Amino acid sequence: MSLAEAQDARIGRPPKLSGGQIGGILALVVAIASVPVIWSNEYALGVLITGMITLVLNTSWNFVLGTAGVWNFGQLAIYALGGYGAGLLMIHTPVPPVLAIIAGGLLSAAMSVLLAFPTLRLYGIYTSLLTFSFAQVFQFIVVNDPKGLTGGSFGFPTVRGLYSFLSPRASLDAYYWTMMAVVIAATLAVTWIRSSRLGIALRTVRDAPGYAAARGVSPLKYRIIAFAISGFIAGVAGALYLSYNQSITTSVMGLTPMSIDVTMLVIGGLGTIWGPMLGTGVLTGLQVGLADYPGIQLTILGTILLVIVVFMPNGIVGLISAIRRRVGAWVTEGEGEDGGGDEDRAEAEETPAGVEETLGAELPS
Amino acid sequence: MTSFVGILVETIVLGSIYGLVAIGMTLIYGTLRILDMSQGSMVMIGGFVGWGVLVVAGWSPVLAILIAFVITFAMGTFTELISVQPLMGRRGFDFEMVTFITTFAVAIVFANVALQVFGPFQHNVTPVVRGGVDVYNRVNLSYQNMTMALVSVGLMGGLGLFLARTRWGLAIRAVAQNLDAARLMGVPVMKLYPLTMGLASALAGIGGVFLGAKFFAYPSAGDLPLLEALIVVIFGGLGSLSGTLYAAYAIGLIQATAEVVVGTTWSLPILYAIILLVLVVRPHGLRGTPSEARL
Numbered sequence: 001m002s003l004a005e006a007q008d009a010r011i012g013r014p015p016k017l018s019g020g021q022i023g024g025i026l027a028l029v030v031a032i033a034s035v036p037v038i039w040s041n042e043y044a045l046g047v048l049i050t051g052m053i054t055l056v057l058n059t060s061w062n063f064v065l066g067t068a069g070v071w072n073f074g075q076l077a078i079y080a081l082g083g084y085g086a087g088l089l090m091i092h093t094p095v096p097p098v099l100a101i102i103a104g105g106l107l108s109a110a111m112s113v114l115l116a117f118p119t120l121r122l123y124g125i126y127t128s129l130l131t132f133s134f135a136q137v138f139q140f141i142v143v144n145d146p147k148g149l150t151g152g153s154f155g156f157p158t159v160r161g162l163y164s165f166l167s168p169r170a171s172l173d174a175y176y177w178t179m180m181a182v183v184i185a186a187t188l189a190v191t192w193i194r195s196s197r198l199g200i201a202l203r204t205v206r207d208a209p210g211y212a213a214a215r216g217v218s219p220l221k222y223r224i225i226a227f228a229i230s231g232f233i234a235g236v237a238g239a240l241y242l243s244y245n246q247s248i249t250t251s252v253m254g255l256t257p258m259s260i261d262v263t264m265l266v267i268g269g270l271g272t273i274w275g276p277m278l279g280t281g282v283l284t285g286l287q288v289g290l291a292d293y294p295g296i297q298l299t300i301l302g303t304i305l306l307v308i309v310v311f312m313p314n315g316i317v318g319l320i321s322a323i324r325r326r327v328g329a330w331v332t333e334g335e336g337e338d339g340g341g342d343e344d345r346a347e348a349e350e351t352p353a354g355v356e357e358t359l360g361a362e363l364p365s
Numbered sequence: 366m367t368s369f370v371g372i373l374v375e376t377i378v379l380g381s382i383y384g385l386v387a388i389g390m391t392l393i394y395g396t397l398r399i400l401d402m403s404q405g406s407m408v409m410i411g412g413f414v415g416w417g418v419l420v421v422a423g424w425s426p427v428l429a430i431l432i433a434f435v436i437t438f439a440m441g442t443f444t445e446l447i448s449v450q451p452l453m454g455r456r457g458f459d460f461e462m463v464t465f466i467t468t469f470a471v472a473i474v475f476a477n478v479a480l481q482v483f484g485p486f487q488h489n490v491t492p493v494v495r496g497g498v499d500v501y502n503r504v505n506l507s508y509q510n511m512t513m514a515l516v517s518v519g520l521m522g523g524l525g526l527f528l529a530r531t532r533w534g535l536a537i538r539a540v541a542q543n544l545d546a547a548r549l550m551g552v553p554v555m556k557l558y559p560l561t562m563g564l565a566s567a568l569a570g571i572g573g574v575f576l577g578a579k580f581f582a583y584p585s586a587g588d589l590p591l592l593e594a595l596i597v598v599i600f601g602g603l604g605s606l607s608g609t610l611y612a613a614y615a616i617g618l619i620q621a622t623a624e625v626v627v628g629t630t631w632s633l634p635i636l637y638a639i640i641l642l643v644l645v646v647r648p649h650g651l652r653g654t655p656s657e658a659r660l
Contacts, residue, residue, distance in 0.1 A: 259469065
């Protein structure tokens with residue numbers, strides 16, 4: 001690795017992709033986009049669309065949980081709020097569904113920022129407790145529904161959705177491509193932000209709060225921006241869920257979906273770019289596989305979560321980069337070059353705890 | 366006046382049960398530095414033990430409490446051994462975060478196994494003790510509630526004595542104070558952790574027998590107590606036993622008042638709003654010690 005590359009990696013610029021890698025990613029995108037044309041299985045398309053909605057939610061959650069390092073467990077409430085907000089607009093006002101969906105995202109972003117103020121005064125485990133109980137209380141309010149707005153646990157009244165003017169089959173295709181575009185947009189946005197000044201500031205605040213504060217990086221300011229961005233993406237995901245299902249129920253919140261989403265994030269690898277995709281893909285596949293055994297589904301998912309976290313706390317992506325790091329170190333050792341140090345540091349940036357790994361010896365914990 | 370006495374009675378009953386469930390959580394946090402999300406499932410398991418012993422087998426309430434203690438102690442120890450012990454001493458990840466997730470995973474498994482075994486229905490548990498006494502102007506204090514409050518307070522006192530007077534209690538306090546120093550003094554930390562978690566789980570399990578008798582036994586019976594225990598431990602300050610006790614009664618008072626004044630629907634949101642205000646002013650709860658410098 002050249003000095004310039006090592007420096008790029010250290011300050012967190014996205015790795016420069018070679019022509020082959022870009023070609024590979026483009027081919028993958030085209031292949032995924034052509035699924036509805038080749039394979040007209042409506043059940044499979046439905047599963048894929050739902051999976052992609054979850055992926056957008058997970059991308060937003062991964063951003064605040066992994067990249068910003070704030071233990072926010074209230075994301076599902078933010079997600080549901082986007083859905084309910086957009087739904088109320090669709091029912092009570094004549095705004096076009098697209099605007100209602102964006103408005104849902106903005107509402108969620110606003111709520112997320114409101115949640116950020118008390119939350120960011122706290123540290124670590126207190127943050128997760130407060131946001132977790134925020135989510136529980138939000139669900140409680142929606143279920144009990146004091147004003148008759150949300151339909152309680154019976155669900156929301158039916159809305160038109162984005163593609164109500166298309167035939168059922170055509171609207172399925174349309175939703176598929178829409179979700180694909182949203183997934184790509186969200187992933188690109190988060191990847192870009194991750195390596196921008198904002199992202200570097202967030203990761204520094206996460207890994208070395210003392211150092212960041214000493215350099216004049218305000219944790220509060222950057223984390224509130226992170227909450228706003230993450231809230232907006234989650235709200236849009238919620239609104240798209242509502243639009244696709246033409247309704248929303250309180251079952252999108254609560255312990256069960258939260259445990260599934262957290263499992264996806266942790267299995268993939270928190271704070272990584274590919275983690276949410278891998279995790280969401282693996283678990284969606286598992287859920288489909290276990291669909292015939294609804295009783296034991298969650299028991300198995302819980303067991304898998306436990307086993308995976310115990311054996312690889314940094315997820316699949318963390319494991320892969322650890323293997324690559326080891327192979328890299330072994331190769332450089334074989335060539336007798338002294339380049340291992342830089343490479344270690346560059347790869348370590350990938351995992352949330354990476355910096356701690358390299359700096360751990362110097363920092364008092 | 367009548368409603369005031371009613372609030373007071375409910376405060377003492379609710380506060381004692383919250384205290385019993387939350388004190389285990391804070392004890393675990395104090396010694397292991399983990400937030401045990403499986404504490405709620407211990408309440409649920411305790412409820413089913415109570416149902417099994419009191420309703421199915423028809424044995425005495427004392428036996429129900431003893432069996433619940435033994436079973437949830439074993440469950441808590443087992444949970445520690447599978448979800449916390451393997452992660453001990455390893456580096457490269459956030460220990461608090463990862464154990465939060467592993468104990469949460471155990472809670473998912475327990476709740477769903479219970480769902481498979483017992484079904485989603487609510488099982489009625491017969492009251493531990495029948496009858497009641499008129500405290501003041503038709504405010505009724507059932508013997509059931511009185512027993513629950515007394516036993517909870519007794520158990521918390523017992524825990525206090527255990528921590529203050531026994532060798533193992535001393536070891537637990539030593540580990541909570543300074544892990545490295547305790548290790549150097551020869552405290553068997555790896556044995557102490559399962560013991561602590563078993564003990565805390567057993568307290569939650571007994572709380573579960575009471576809550577099952579007050580409400581019902583069902584697979585998600587642990588969710589609300591878990592949430593309430595979380596609120597209590599944040600409010601009191603994690604790791605502080607005395608803070609947890611104050612917080613349990615304070616929250617019992619807030620909830621009982623809110624239930625009487627504005628009704629059950631809004632009592633939880635109001636409680637939450639108050640906790641939010643307290644945390645904005647005191648980010649480490651009532652008695653928590655700030656562990657990190659504010660930046």
